[in-house]
Amino acid sequence: MNLKCLFGHQWNDSCMCERCGEIRNEWHKWMLVEGKCNEKCSICGKERSIAHKWDGCKCERCGETQDRGHKWVLVESESKEKCSICGKEHNESAMYVFVTLSNNALGMLTFGNTEYYSEEYCISKVRANFGLSLDFPVHYIPQKLWGGPKPQQNGNSFTIDLPLVNALQLKYLVEKYNIDKNDAMRGIQQAQVMQVPNLGMLWLCVKLS
Ligand SMILES: [Zn+2]
Ligand SMILES: [Zn+2]
Ligand SMILES: [Zn+2]
Numbered sequence: 001m002n003l004k005c006l007f008g009h010q011w012n013d014s015c016m017c018e019r020c021g022e023i024r025n026e027w028h029k030w031m032l033v034e035g036k037c038n039e040k041c042s043i044c045g046k047e048r049s050i051a052h053k054w055d056g057c058k059c060e061r062c063g064e065t066q067d068r069g070h071k072w073v074l075v076e077s078e079s080k081e082k083c084s085i086c087g088k089e090h091n092e093s094a095m096y097v098f099v100t101l102s103n104n105a106l107g108m109l110t111f112g113n114t115e116y117y118s119e120e121y122c123i124s125k126v127r128a129n130f131g132l133s134l135d136f137p138v139h140y141i142p143q144k145l146w147g148g149p150k151p152q153q154n155g156n157s158f159t160i161d162l163p164l165v166n167a168l169q170l171k172y173l174v175e176k177y178n179i180d181k182n183d184a185m186r187g188i189q190q191a192q193v194m195q196v197p198n199l200g201m202l203w204l205c206v207k208l209s
């Protein structure tokens with residue numbers, strides 16, 4: 001403490017002592033910073049952030065965007081939906097197949113039975129099962145890419161750590177395919193399973209539209 005203020009500062013309803021210039025963290029005089037969601041103290045220069053002023057997906061004040069509140073409109077010339085506020089493209093419909101194999105399958109693979117475990121086989125079965133046309137995109141995501149856990153096989157049924165699976169699926173869809181988190185979540189909640197127990201194969205099918 002400065003000797004000048006040995007017997008107390010002279011704050012005078014301010015964040016800065018009139019006599020010695022010491023700053024305290026109260027009585028700031030907040031002023032809005034132009035074009036930012038920040039306020040700045042006009043006396044000491046301290047800044048703090050304030051809540052954005054969202055208009056849908058975009059902040060009216062600072063221009064920051066969030067991945068919600070988009071306003072989708074169809075762009076006829078490109079035949080896809082885009083947000084009229086921020087320009088983000090709406091995700092196309094697609095099927096995402098998260099593939100995972102049990103220990104049985106891994107054992108069979110080492111004996112060379114590979115045709116059932118191919119991407120082509122999986123996609124053709126998924127198309128047939130869900131009645132998907134040939135131009136409907138089906139993304140095959142092998143276990144090593146999404147890091148899915150191995151299912152435990154008990155006779156004709158599988159058990160798998162579903163909360164972990166869902167968390168990994170969400171992460172993958174959002175990070176690798178840039179899918180809106182809410183859309184991805186909705187798809188995951190409605191995911192359907194295809195399984196071939198005697199081959200130790202489990203396909204977790206997430207359809208987004
Ligand atoms: Zn002072
Ligand atoms: Zn201040
Ligand atoms: Zn803002």
Ligand SMILES: [Zn+2]
Nearest residue numbers: 057070083086
């Ligand atoms: Zn938007």
